[in-house]
Amino acid sequence: MVQQLLHFWQTVLGVIFRHPVIGVSIIPILDDGRIILVKRRDNQQWSFPGGFVDWGETLAETVHRELEEETGLRVKQMGRLVGVYSAPDRDSRLHSICVAIEAQVEGDYRVQEAEILEIQAFLPDDVAQEKLSHDHDRQFQDYRQGKTALA
Template sequence: MNIFALFAVGIQSTRSLWRFGQTVLGVIFRHPVPGTSIIPILPDGRLVLIRRRDNGLWALPGGMVDWGEDIPSTVDRELKEETGLELVKIRRLVGVYSAPDRDPRIHSICVVVEAEVRGNMEVQDTLEVMDIQAFHPDSLPPEPMSHDHTQQLQDYLKGLTTLA
């Protein structure tokens, strides 16, 4: 094979690789990413919130679903990673939130659950979380909260199951 034939094969390979890369990027960036928010309830009835390091706002713990993971596993993992708390059980589905602008970083679809938890609150992921506190439902921190967590928490406190 001469140099020109090798060059042509290289160009075709590069084009194929580029098309493959475009397809992967399209799947990643043009489709919503699934995630969870967790409303952790301690045995004494207090709700656990985290203060996010990236924007300094209070938020519900949670995060993106990893490849090969289901929602209950994500809830368990994210709860441990962000708060150090142990999942006892998922009590109920609070809602599914899918507005394209609900997360300032990406278009994500968030499954929100109420979870019975136990253990000692302790920041595990210091890159994401700067504080953890438990609040009585009648003494939650003032707005705003991160993302659309204010709406998620209001829907929970009203006993709603929301599809938004």
């Protein structure tokens, strides 16, 4: 009985920790065309808002929740799928698969979470000058080129 229980827990832990987690990046566009970026506390780099999908949540629900939690903004209209990014080294913390989605947003932005140092609206040409966290440079490049990437 103990051996079976031990085997069960090893299998559960293997499934949990040996599979990638799913997350979203939101490319938030204001009505004036500026793009919202958040400065991360962990590496002091700019990035798109986003985060991991919670259990029982759809990708669309995650987009709405993460955008509001991190910036105070609301999704006005979902835009296009920019890409799915799955390189094992795209996030130094763990293997994650990121779905990047463009969204028209509204509201007043403000820092709402401890993991965020700052929020700023950038013109697209100014975003291109920044070194973004994780693989968000690639996501932004694909967004600007109108691509839908599978990377």
